[in-house]
Amino acid sequence: MPTVFLTGANRGIGLGFAKVYLDAGWxxxxxxxxxxxxxxxxxxxxxxxxxxxxxxIDLADLSSIDALATELQGTPIDVLLGNAxxxxxxxxxxxxxxxxxxxxxxxxxCMGQMKMAEAFVEHVAASDHKKMFFLSSRIGxxxxxxxxxxxxxxxxxxxxxxxxxxxxxxxxxxxxxxHPGFVKSKSTLSMGVFEAEESAGYLKKIIDDxxxxxxxxxxxxxxxxxxxxxxxxxxxxxxxxxxxxxxxQAKKRDAKKE
Ligand SMILES: NC(=O)c1ccc[n+]([C@@H]2O[C@H](COP(=O)([O-])OP(=O)(O)OC[C@H]3O[C@@H](n4cnc5c(N)ncnc54)[C@H](OP(=O)(O)O)[C@@H]3O)[C@@H](O)[C@H]2O)c1
Numbered sequence: 558m559p560t561v562f563l564t565g566a567n568r569g570i571g572l573g574f575a576k577v578y579l580d581a582g583w584x585x586x587x588x589x590x591x592x593x594x595x596x597x598x599x600x601x602x603x604x605x606x607x608x609x610x611x612x613x614i615d616l617a618d619l620s621s622i623d624a625l626a627t628e629l630q631g632t633p634i635d636v637l638l639g640n641a642x643x644x645x646x647x648x649x650x651x652x653x654x655x656x657x658x659x660x661x662x663x664x665x666x667c668m669g670q671m672k673m674a675e676a677f678v679e680h681v682a683a684s685d686h687k688k689m690f691f692l693s694s695r696i697g698x699x700x701x702x703x704x705x706x707x708x709x710x711x712x713x714x715x716x717x718x719x720x721x722x723x724x725x726x727x728x729x730x731x732x733x734x735x736h737p738g739f740v741k742s743k744s745t746l747s748m749g750v751f752e753a754e755e756s757a758g759y760l761k762k763i764i765d766d767x768x769x770x771x772x773x774x775x776x777x778x779x780x781x782x783x784x785x786x787x788x789x790x791x792x793x794x795x796x797x798x799x800x801x802x803x804x805x806q807a808k809k810r811d812a813k814k815e
């Protein structure tokens with residue numbers, strides 16, 4: 558039986574994912590900030606008690622990610638699904654940017670996702686499917702002006718996802734991200750168009766089809782591909798150096814400091 562590890566499973570699209578994967582016969586390891594308050598998830602579990610387990614994680618507390626990875630040591634994870642995000646960011650207005658809230662958004666939406674990949678990489682490597690998928694947003698990759706805290710945290714996530722796909726591809730782990738559509742949830746203040754479960758169903762199909770060959774991409778819910786970052790046709794243009802040259806030079810610089 559394949560296993561999905563899912564964050565933010567207590568509501569919104571995360572709860573939709575839990576239902577879709579349970580219906581499909583998967584084991585669901587659901588991570589939430591407050592298990593005591595995860596009533597909808599617990600109610601869902603009544604029908605699937607033996608295949609749903611609920612655990613605590615707070616992506617703003619990176620040590621809680623390590624703690625859960627240790628607790629789940631030896632458990633293969635076929636799909637690591639980074640769904641949770643800080644979506645309740647204050648509205649920004651140029652001239653009065655809330656920098657503390659911006660750090661929080663970056664920590665949860667970008668650094669917390671990277672930490673998940675680092676903490677759970679061996680669980681994923683030990684599985685049959687070997688996949689990681691992160692919920693990004695079209696908002697992170699387009700104008701107009703506004704929502705800079707959330708937008709920039711998701712743009713940064715896209716770069717992290719591309720990096721992870723390059724780093725983990727050689728180990729047979731496929732990493733990608735996707736946009737869920739405009740979905741009815743707390744984050745969209747009831748303005749969404751898709752139901753959470755409907756969106757989760759579309760994204761599950763994309764994850765099912767994901768391979769190392771199609772990794773490193775940013776998918777729309779219909780499976781079409783969006784630019785994840787600007788892929789420059791000539792990465793060495795105007796004298797730019799490849800990462801190896803940077804690493805070599807940085808080692809020399811650090812050796813001089815010692
Ligand atoms: N809905 C859309 O139209 C839409 C569009 C584009 C992208 N997305 C992306 O899709 C994903 C799910 O969105 P949604 O609409 O379902 O959002 P949501 O209703 O706001 O739910 C967010 C989830 O993330 C959890 N979370 C927030 N901060 C966390 C933290 N520090 N540690 C652990 N969990 C945390 C929340 O848990 P609590 O209940 O404890 O707060 C909740 O389960 C997000 O990544 C979002 O950016 C959604």
